[in-house]
Amino acid sequence: MNTNNMKKNILIFIVSVCICFFAAADEKPKKPSYPDNDIRLLRSARETFRAGSCGEALKLAVQAEIERKKQVAWEIYTLQNSxxxxxxxxxxxxxxxxxxxxxxxxxxxxxxxxxxxxxxxxxxxxxxxxxxxxxxxxxxxAFPEADWIIGNVYKYEGEYNLAKEYLLSAWRNAPLLDVSDEQYDILYSLADIAYLDNDKENYEADLLLILSDDRYFRNVDLNDAMMLTIRNQKAGSMEKFFNLF
Known part of the structure; x- marks a missing residue:
């Protein structure tokens, strides 16, 4: 399937899922039939993404977000009723x-x-x-883990604005991550988009956010060395720097 057809099919799928979700929004929330279905779908989305099937990964990530919203709605409804x-x-x-x-x-x-x-x-x-x-x-x-997958799919499709939208959402909601260190994956993805988009200011800013929270780079000399590496456009310079640690 070519890229344009894949984008079209993905858009149709997302719109269809959203229509179904909002159509059911006024109904009494139902107890999820499968415990942690949002997490199960997220794991499938991750595995599919790693396997290189971006279209299927995006579909699963969107489904995971819908399941998360359903679960949250049911939990709040249940507690408030009690x-x-x-x-x-x-x-x-x-x-x-x-x-x-x-x-x-x-x-x-x-x-x-x-x-x-x-x-x-x-x-x-x-x-x-x-x-x-x-x-x-x-x-x-909010489901930052799913937003990260969706953002990266759009990144690989060259849709940088859409990718940033989802990745920034993931970053804003990083306190909700089940594994806090995954915030660095989000920042690296944002930095990657900034680099690909020739946005040097945000590229440096995103990497500095990572460094400021990393014990290895709190040393001023190391931080300065890192900034020189960031500004060095030679291929492989970043990888060589990080391999030192």
Whole structure:
């Protein structure tokens, strides 16, 4: 399939998926039939992307984002419904006081949601606040890992503006990454686009963001050496520099 046909098919697919998603947006959110379906689709998208099938990887990444939004909608709906009861309201916003009430009321879905996030991030992360938990879940509508894949597909297709749009979204939502070090993958991708687009200012800025958070490059002499390497346009100079470490 040539590049133009692939772009056309991808666009048709994305529009179709979005239409279906927004058409169902007013319906009562349904419990996901497959636990962590968003993560399962993301893993498939990564494997497909590594195998070089960009079109299929993009489709899977978009599906992963849709599944994430569905899951978030259901989790918020479920928690808010549980918190409406007069018994729960007596516990105010205190999660540790709400949990026993939910156990007594056999609100198992809400309990599973709370425990899953407390297990993932620790109970103290939400300051024992139900509203903080819901706000965190709402932020998870963003899916930076999927945005990274979509951005890189567009990068390889030469669609640099679209690529930057998705990669910048991934960077803005980097605190939501399950693996925090993946923020560097996002920055390297942004730097790569800036380099390909002959945008030297953003190229240097993106690499400096990486260096500023890397213990190896906090040394001023190393940082200066790195900047000389960045400005050196000779092929392979960047790779040789990083191989020193």
């Amino acid at each position: 918190f409406k009861s007069s018994e729960v309201k007596k516990a105010a916003d205190v999660l540790s006081a709400i949990i026993p009430v939910l156990e007594k009321r056999q609100e198992y879905d809400s309990l599973e949601i709370i425990r899953r996030y407390e297990s993932k991030l620790s109970p103290s992360y939400f300051s024992d606040s139900a509203s903080n938990l819901i706000e965190y879940i709402r932020k998870r509508n």
